[in-house]
Structures are given as C-alpha cells and as structure tokens.
Amino acid sequence: MASNREAFDEARRYIAGGVNSPVRAFKAVGETPLFFASGYGCKITDIEGREYVDYVGSWGPHILGHAPEAVVTAITRAAKSSTSFGAPTVSETTLARMICEALPGCDRVRLTNSGTEASMSALRLARGATGRPKIVKFAGCYHGHVDSLLVSAGSGALTFGSPDSAGVTASVAADTIVLPYNDVDHVERAYAEWGDQIAATIVEPIAGNMGVVMPVRGYLESVAAITRESGALFIMDEVMTGFRVAWGGAQRLLNIQPDLTVLGKVIGGGMPLAAFGGRADLMDQLAPEGPVYQAGTLSGNPVAVSAGLATLTQLRSHPQIYRRLEVLSARLELGLRKAAERAGVKVYIARCGSMLTVFFQAGPVHDLDGARRSNTGQFSRFHALMREQGHYLPPSQFEAWFVSNAHTFRDIDATISAAEHAFAQLVPEPVAN
C-alpha cells in the first residue's frame, strides 16, 4: 500500500502540482496532502488506513455527510439508466423547480457543472441584460476561477482591479472594481464614479472564502439598493451558503432578494453540479430564447441531478436537520472558544449555522484585511496537531469548516478535546522587546 507521500510524488509526475485544484496541495500549512480511499458519514479514511473526522466535507457539498444512503441509491439508479443523453430529462425540471420554490430570488435557473461556470454565466447575463461592461466585487469573496473575477484590489482605494493570476489580462481586470467587504462607503463612491458602466455587483452574502465573515447589519441591503439605483443587477453568490446556512440559503435567512443567484456545492450532493438563476425576465435573455449565449454538453447531467435531488429532498423533508446542525455547530464553537481561552490562545470564531472559521487573532473580522491579521503560523501548527489526532480541517486559515448532519455530539466533543490539546501546545508568541 502506498503512503500519502508516495501517492503525492507519483501524482506530481502526471498531474500539475499533483492536484486538480490548488488548495488540495496543503501548501498553506506546509504539509503533504492526504489521499483518501473512502468516506462514510463524517469519517474519512486515507490510503494509509487512518481515519479522520472530516470538517472539509468536500468544501461544502456534504451537508448530509459522506455517502448518505439516499444519495448513493439515487446515483446508482440514475447511472443504470444511462449517465448522459445530452437531451432533456424530467428530473432536471424537478430539481430546478425545487430550487426555484426554495429561493426567493429564482424564478428560473440554468444548471451548470461548476460554480465557476455558473458565476461566469451570471456575469455574462448581467452584462448582456444591462449592456454595461463593469462588475463590482469584494476583496476576499471568491466566485470561481473566472478571468474577470480573479482580480484583486488595485493599490488605491478606488482603482480598477489588477490581475490576481498570471494569464488574466489587464484589460479584463480593468472591468472589475474590487472593494473592501462590509464597507458601504466604497460602494457608494464606486457607483457615483462609474454607475452607468456597471452591470452588476456580485457578493457572497455570508462570506466563506476569506474564512467565514458575516455581513454587518444593513450592509447587503445598502449594497443592493445602491446597485439597483443605478440600473445594475445585484448578484448573490450562494455557491457555499445556498442550502447550507438554511433551506433557501442566505437570501431567505437574511430576507434579501437578489436579481441573480449563483449556486453549487450542496445542490449537487457531491457531484459536479451548479446553477445560476434569477428573475424570469433576466433568465429569458439566455439562448435559445434570448441573445446571451450559454451552454454545456453535460449540463443537467442525470447522475449529478439525481444526487442533488436526493440531497435537497432529504433537507426539505427533514427541516430539523438545520436545527440539529445549528446545535452541533454552536457546541463546537463554544467548546473551541473555551479550549482556546483555557490555553491562552487568542481566537475569534465566526460562524453561521454549520459553517465556521477559527481565526487565530482577537478579532472581530469584517473584511479581508482583518482576516489577514490572523496568525497563520499558529493556524498551521494547530492544523497539523489536529490532523495527528484524527481531525481533518481545511488546510488554510482562510477557509470555512463544515459540520454535517452525520456528525454526532460525540464527534464534536472529540474534536473539542483534540483542539484543547492542540491549543495547549501552541507556544505563546515571544514578546518583542
């Protein structure tokens, strides 16, 4: 049996960087990635046969845990009836209808294969519908590896963005305005300056990609109002929050209706499936009815749709799952906070339902600059110590941990005990003199 190290060395010969998505390489924590063989419930087993309590949950989809029976059964049944037709199937409509009924902001949706594709398409639709070129996004929010969204804030407070990746051209970046999260003033100034050129504001309503960062009271309402005032569209990227923080997502939880919504992760039940949706008059501008082109050979794939449908059906028919996730996650939050306090380690824990981040700093964290003030060295040591004790956390300070319905109180308590041990081993920072 190969070790994780051997598997990674072999992978690096044939896969760029040894991984098919960069965060999997564990570079942020300076470790070698684990290769997994199986997962059931909240436990996953690596190829060395070691078992972990999982808080990554495939980065969000596994709200029901790994391999839930209803999902496995649905996938198996669907696959036996052909994995793809490239033609409509009835279950696509069933899933689309379930999403539209749950989300106030969706009259119609279109299914895609990834969140990246969905946000790319939502932006094209916004630009097509408004006839305007520019996009407003917020530093620390991630919307997939779309060229125009891989842009970071320029050097000045109100400058156009600069490419955040080689291969993104300056001209593409110039159409993206990057502003700090949770700051309405900047949005007002950007719209005052370029309002007639802006097609949309895209935002994570509860940010999860700089670690969990909650919107401050009234922030999203103000951003939506300023955006619409100028005739631009308000896009909520709910790829992470959709059906995670509540049935119907952050838009239902916070009672804010977007013009367009981007979805992924939970709605695919662990299969490659995502979606974007919105007002009927906007969605009807997509081809074949309208002029905005968007397509996909495997979009609405029947196996992926069956997994999404089975997942959402479980969540809809057992609404107590969300209450249980809240109780489990609150217990985890409190236990971690107390454990850190006892060890004298400064942490700020941000949580919304079953997504949470332990920032290694006193906090509070309201934006990317705030998140960056965390002690990432301490996080890395904490991560390694948790991993040694069989608890698998996201390998970066700036990610959300996910609790699933397959976690039990016993699992949560085991994680708290492990954390207590890990916190105690984090040597206090030497005092500068």
Ligand SMILES: *Cc1c(COP(=O)(O)O)cnc(C)c1O
């Ligand atoms: C994960 C994520 C995406 C990208 O989805 P992919 O399926 O990885 O392309 C987009 N937006 C948010 C908020 C996400 O969390």
